[in-house]
Amino acid sequence: MLYDRTIARVLLYAVTICYIYYVLWMVITPFVDPSHSTQDLFPPREYGIFIASFIMTASLGLAMTVASIHTIRRTGIRKDANKKAK
Structure with missing residues (x-):
């Protein structure tokens, strides 16, 4: 292990x-x-700029998604929304 x-x-x-x-x-x-x-x-240097920008954008999106999921689970937004809908 x-x-x-x-x-x-x-x-x-x-x-x-x-x-x-x-x-x-x-x-x-x-x-x-x-x-x-x-x-x-x-490879050509132009690819380096594209690769770096893609990695930064994907990392930012992943971090925001993880933070949002953590916030939703911690605060229980879904439970409150279900109670209001009924």
């Missing part, structure tokens, strides 16, 4: 690797010659 600390460490390493790759892709590759072989390791 995996412990929480092990899972957290694996996730931390994965996020760190993704962050380093993204920084290399968006910040360093514009200064490298376009014909250099390392440019083949990275």
